Amino acid sequence: MxxxxxxxxxxxxxxxxxxxxxxxxxxxxxxxxxxxxxxxxxxxxxxxxxxxxxxxxxxxxxxxxxxxxxxxxxxxxxxxxxxxxxxxxxxxxxxxxxxxxxxxxxxxTHRYCGTCGNRTIHHGAERAVVCEVCKIHYFPRINPCAIMLVVKGDQLLLARSSRFNSGFFSCLAGFVEIGETPEETVAREVMEEVGLEVENIRYIKSQSWPFPSQLMLGFVADYKSGEITPEPSEIAEAHWYDIDNLPNVPSADISVAGELIQHFIAQVRSSQPK
Ligand SMILES: [Zn+2]
CATH class of the missing domain: 3.90.79 (Nucleoside Triphosphate Pyrophosphohydrolase)
Known part of the structure; x- marks a missing residue:
């Protein structure tokens, strides 16, 4: 064909x-x-x-x-x-x-050229739009975002957003800034959102998240120092939880946040004496 x-x-x-x-x-x-x-x-x-x-x-x-x-x-x-x-x-x-x-x-959102303002046309063979005046090709972009579960011994840090009323307590997250590695994003966001220092930041898994166009990179990080101090414009409340006494958390079937939480729970359970 x-x-x-x-x-x-x-x-x-x-x-x-x-x-x-x-x-x-x-x-x-x-x-x-x-x-x-x-x-x-x-x-x-x-x-x-x-x-x-x-x-x-x-x-x-x-x-x-x-x-x-x-x-x-x-x-x-x-x-x-x-x-x-x-x-x-x-x-x-x-x-x-x-x-x-x-x-x-x-x-x-790419009907016009960002350089000269003329209308773009669709490139036939490639996934791109083209400005016929300045010949620039524009390709689809995704936005990398780090999402991290902070853990302390057998406890995990969960937070409720002050911006989205999802009803869930979940991981912290933030966009990777220009020039930053995702690991640096993890350390910066945890400090900005709850005032904690973390170490031993390790990548677990990723997920495409189309609201509107994120690539979520999921990490776990160990608590190092500090007292939980929520940044009120982002975090309504944040607390340490035991795995047997969790608030309403997102499902692992839907989001990488839920998967990070389940991953940690499984790890703690497997290390407990039977
Ligand atoms: Zn142009």
Missing amino acids: SQRNHFLEIAQLRDSDRLVLLYEAQILVRNEKFIWSLSELDPNLLNGADIILLEDEGGSAIVAVNTRNDISDTLQAEARSLRSLLFIGGDTSFTVAGRVSQLLDWYN
């Missing part, structure tokens, strides 16, 4: 394509499913849509369709936020929705 560019016409869609339909950054969901096939809809509904090929490996490509009109009623679908999809389907389907959402957001 012939290779397709990143931007497609309706006529280039294939029956095997797995379509993700969006309207104004909301994802169309029917019966808790957001992957559509061409046979489920009238192609005329897609007139004027931006149709973006995400991946074309194997027989079944993922295609994002940003529709020009609200077609949710016609399809008897609900328009849902990306965040609400965290709780339906498996991890893979959320990853797909996250990629679709981040790419559309990136295209939407």
Whole structure:
């Protein structure tokens, strides 16, 4: 089969394509499913849509369709936020929705050249937009962010944000600044947010987090010195917890924060006498 560019016409869609339909950054969901096939809809509904090929490996490509009109009623679908999809389907389907959402957001915010202000055009063969005047190529960017669990012996530090009322106590986190290593971010953020010095900072695992476009790098760090002193603009409260007496923490199925917490709990349990 012939290779397709990143931007497609309706006529280039294939029956095997797995379509993700969006309207104004909301994802169309029917019966808790957001992957559509061409046979489920009238192609005329897609007139004027931006149709973006995400991946074309194997027989079944993922295609994002940003529709020009609200077609949710016609399809008897609900328009849902990306965040609400965290709780339906498996991890893979959320990853797909996250990629679709981040790419559309990136295209939407790169319609003009940041250097000369002219309109950009889509590069056909590469995932990029191009300014025809100054010939600059713009590629999608992600934002690295360090997330860290601070531990002291068998205890862990959990904090509640003063900016997001998620109801969870979780790890500390912050964006990696220009010129910084993620390990330096960990030490700086822990000092800024709760006034503690840490040591023995070790990388555990990462996660793509599409709100809006972060790469979360998960670390564990040992407490070294200081008293917990929350920075009130970021942290409402922070405390040391025993693993058997935890507050409401995020699930390991959803976020790397939850995985770091579970990782530490498993480590403490395995070191305890049976
Ligand atoms: Zn330009």
